[in-house]
Amino acid sequence: NAGVTQTPKFRILKIGQSMTLQCTQDMNHNYMYWYRQDPGMGLKLIYYSVGAGITDKGEVPNGYNVSRSTTEDFPLRLELAAPSQTSVYFCASSYSIGELYNEQFFGPGTRLTVL
Amino acid sequence: AQTVTQSQPEMSVQEAETVTLSCTYDTSESDYYLFWYKQPPSRQMILVIRQEAYKQQNATENRFSVNFQKAAKSFSLKISDSQLGDAAMYFCAYLFGNEKLTFGTGTRLTIIP
Numbered sequence: 001n002a003g004v005t006q007t008p009k010f011r012i013l014k015i016g017q018s019m020t021l022q023c024t025q026d027m028n029h030n031y032m033y034w035y036r037q038d039p040g041m042g043l044k045l046i047y048y049s050v051g052a053g054i055t056d057k058g059e060v061p062n063g064y065n066v067s068r069s070t071t072e073d074f075p076l077r078l079e080l081a082a083p084s085q086t087s088v089y090f091c092a093s094s095y096s097i098g099e100l101y102n103e104q105f106f107g108p109g110t111r112l113t114v115l
Numbered sequence: 116a117q118t119v120t121q122s123q124p125e126m127s128v129q130e131a132e133t134v135t136l137s138c139t140y141d142t143s144e145s146d147y148y149l150f151w152y153k154q155p156p157s158r159q160m161i162l163v164i165r166q167e168a169y170k171q172q173n174a175t176e177n178r179f180s181v182n183f184q185k186a187a188k189s190f191s192l193k194i195s196d197s198q199l200g201d202a203a204m205y206f207c208a209y210l211f212g213n214e215k216l217t218f219g220t221g222t223r224l225t226i227i228p
Binding site: 033035044045058090 | 119150157158159160162165206208215216218219220221
């Protein structure tokens, strides 16, 4: 049982390049999330998904896109990388039904640098 | 909008002693969740303890306990018998509904041998 996995662990991009951060969970969780963590700060939500085919914006969605074609996968796409997107990116998942909340499990993070 | 404030950027404690990390939050909701997450140098986010706002009893997990003051909107974390492995960033977080966690800016805890 791997939990939440993210690839790659590290990446350096040039300004204007694009890339996809991969996230996969094997816990059959319905909710998945993407956060970013800037130096010295807490995590901020970029996008989230409550199930396959459903996504919604979080607090800081600009410059990113997501899709959720399967329960397991929730990739994050950066189309035109900018230095402001230098950050550590965390994927998380949880299983929730109605008012029943369960904790979010986090992946190990991807450190992205845009130069 | 909900906000979470951690006013202590850094704290240090002698090994085996007790330390308390502070957290305050702002919300107009009555039913929500509060969490403390630990982030060691490995960057992994690890859930330490959670508190449901409708529960009056403070949550406890082994050496970790909270002091939840709902009216004051305060949620502090007490670590007893501090160990070297407790050294990490600690984040307080708030959740309403099943959507986003709102995080504080973190407190870096150093354990002095």
